[in-house]
Amino acid sequence: MFALADCNNFFASCERVFRPELNGRPVIVLSNNDGCAVARSNEAKALGIKMGDPYFKIRNIVEKNNVAVFSSNFALYGDMSRRVQAVLREAAPSVEVYSIDEAFLDLRGMDVDFDRFAKDLSARCRKLTAIPVSVGIAPTKTLAKIASKLCKQYPKLQGGCYMHRQEDVEKVLRTFPVGDVWGIGRRSAKKLTDSGIRTAWEYTQLPEIAVRKQFALPGLRTWQELRGIPCIEFEDIVEAKQSICVSRSFASEITELAPLSEQIANFAASAAVKLRHQKSLCLEMAVFAVTNRFKENAPQTHGNSLVTFPDGTSDHRAIVSAAVGATRELYRNGFGYKKAGVVFLKLMAERDSVGSIFADEAALEKERRLSSTLDTLNATFGQGAVLFGVQGDGHVQSAREHQSPHYTTLWEDIPKVKV
DNA sequence: TCTGGGGTCCTAGGACCC
DNA sequence: TCTGGGGTCCTAGGACCC
Numbered sequence: 001m002f003a004l005a006d007c008n009n010f011f012a013s014c015e016r017v018f019r020p021e022l023n024g025r026p027v028i029v030l031s032n033n034d035g036c037a038v039a040r041s042n043e044a045k046a047l048g049i050k051m052g053d054p055y056f057k058i059r060n061i062v063e064k065n066n067v068a069v070f071s072s073n074f075a076l077y078g079d080m081s082r083r084v085q086a087v088l089r090e091a092a093p094s095v096e097v098y099s100i101d102e103a104f105l106d107l108r109g110m111d112v113d114f115d116r117f118a119k120d121l122s123a124r125c126r127k128l129t130a131i132p133v134s135v136g137i138a139p140t141k142t143l144a145k146i147a148s149k150l151c152k153q154y155p156k157l158q159g160g161c162y163m164h165r166q167e168d169v170e171k172v173l174r175t176f177p178v179g180d181v182w183g184i185g186r187r188s189a190k191k192l193t194d195s196g197i198r199t200a201w202e203y204t205q206l207p208e209i210a211v212r213k214q215f216a217l218p219g220l221r222t223w224q225e226l227r228g229i230p231c232i233e234f235e236d237i238v239e240a241k242q243s244i245c246v247s248r249s250f251a252s253e254i255t256e257l258a259p260l261s262e263q264i265a266n267f268a269a270s271a272a273v274k275l276r277h278q279k280s281l282c283l284e285m286a287v288f289a290v291t292n293r294f295k296e297n298a299p300q301t302h303g304n305s306l307v308t309f310p311d312g313t314s315d316h317r318a319i320v321s322a323a324v325g326a327t328r329e330l331y332r333n334g335f336g337y338k339k340a341g342v343v344f345l346k347l348m349a350e351r352d353s354v355g356s357i358f359a360d361e362a363a364l365e366k367e368r369r370l371s372s373t374l375d376t377l378n379a380t381f382g383q384g385a386v387l388f389g390v391q392g393d394g395h396v397q398s399a400r401e402h403q404s405p406h407y408t409t410l411w412e413d414i415p416k417v418k419v
Numbered sequence: 420t421c422t423g424g425g426g427t428c429c430t431a432g433g434a435c436c437c
Numbered sequence: 438t439c440t441g442g443g444g445t446c447c448t449a450g451g452a453c454c455c
Contacts, residue, residue, distance in 0.1 A: 030423090031422090032424070033421090033422090035421080035422055035423050036422060038423070038455095052422085053422090054421070054422040055421070055422080056420075056422075057422080098454090099454080099455045100455075102455075182453095182454080183453070183454085184453090185453045185454080186452090187451085187452060187453085188453090216429070217430090218428075218452080241425095241426075242427080243427090244426095245424080248424080249423070249424090251421095293422090339423095341424090399421090426453100427453080428453080428454105429450105429451085429452085429453100430449100430450090430451085431448100431449095431450095431451105432449095433446105434445100434447085434448105435445080435447100436443100436444075436446100437442105
């Protein structure tokens with residue numbers, strides 16, 4: 001058996017932990033630049049606010065219904081996520097953190113009352129972190145996902161649902177929309193409903209050949225998983241990322257080279273920190289800057305510039321300065337850039353590096369020490385404590401009007417209690 | 420006026436090899 | 438008219454996830 005622990009409306013729930021008066025009131029959390037709604041409390045969902053709705057389009061609903069609005073606060077969400085993970089790790093020997101708000105638990109070999117286990121785990125998360133968590137348990141990951149969704153639909157399940165008997169699974173799948181199944185995206189869902197397949201159950205009744213032909217291997221795996229045959233591996237070891245990207249939309253368009261370079265230098269700097277954190281080297285870096293695609297009448301451009309590091313590097317100076325050079329390459333006068341980013345495309349593990357026979361080892365060692373000193377200083381005194389001049393003041397230009405405090409990660413933001 | 424960010428896997432087709 | 442057979446590697450684009 002596998003369990004899926006899924007935090008309900010995670011970002012909205014995090015905001016409520018330190019603002020309990022918001023319970024019962026609709027809450028939404030916005031994406032970068034206060035652009036779109038990316039998390040909604042149940043009350044906000046009931047008002048018809050959809051995932052990804054642009055804020056300016058739902059402003060009316062927000063104002064009329066006294067919706068509490070937050071800019072995203074990833075320092076808070078990341079920290080709350082770690083707290084929930086800690087509770088999960090006490091419950092099972094093996095945990096796969098799937099995303100910031102979801103984790104699978106490997107329950108194979110465990111001999112317990114799984115329904116009790118699920119409900120107890122949910123209650124324990126709630127008690128220790130104040131985050132509501134839905135725990136679904138089933139013979140495959142895909143079915144566990146469905147079981148956890150049931151918890152959100154039926155409060156009487158008390159946050160835990162064990163779904164395993166063939167007849168129970170069938171009963172659930174017979175009404176479960178095929179498009180809500182993990183692994184069936186918008187495209188496949190449309191194809192399916194167009195041909196009359198509406199529920200997960202109907203999908204499982206398609207012949208294997210047809211599934212393979214129309215939806216290839218991923219579709220076949222989902223088909224098997226729904227039929228109770230596990231095909232998706234449990235992966236508790238965190239692999240190094242194969243690509244690293246830091247990109248942002250700007251609050252207002254950037255037309256000049258200097259401020260654009262400054263933003264991109266900052267993206268490169270934070271991507272380089274991530275790169276060194278996972279002990280990788282970058283062999284190829286792409287830098288891009290694009291205009292506002294929603295402005296149909298404005299001139300559009302998609303600037304792109306590729307940089308290669310033949311021996312691989314994680315050197316802060318090399319990366320930031322190459323990113324600035326690439327920006328000069330791609331920049332064109334007369335355009336309003338709305339979004340830009342830095343992507344490391346080809347990575348290799350530091351330990352697999354053979355270097356170059358021409359490399360100056362002493363110089364490389366100096367580079368490594370500089371980068372690592374920089375990382376230590378910024379980790380200790382806050383990101384941006386030490387910067388290169390090209391990074392300006394180290395701030396990325398973005399609107400966040402509704403930011404909540406860093407309750408759990410900044411001394412000055414820790415809530416004070418009167419005795 | 421205002422429209423997010425960061426990933427993975429799979430497949431088809433081209434280029435190339437003997 | 439006829440036009441081999443078998444293989445690898447790489448890339449772009451699609452689909453999916455949160």
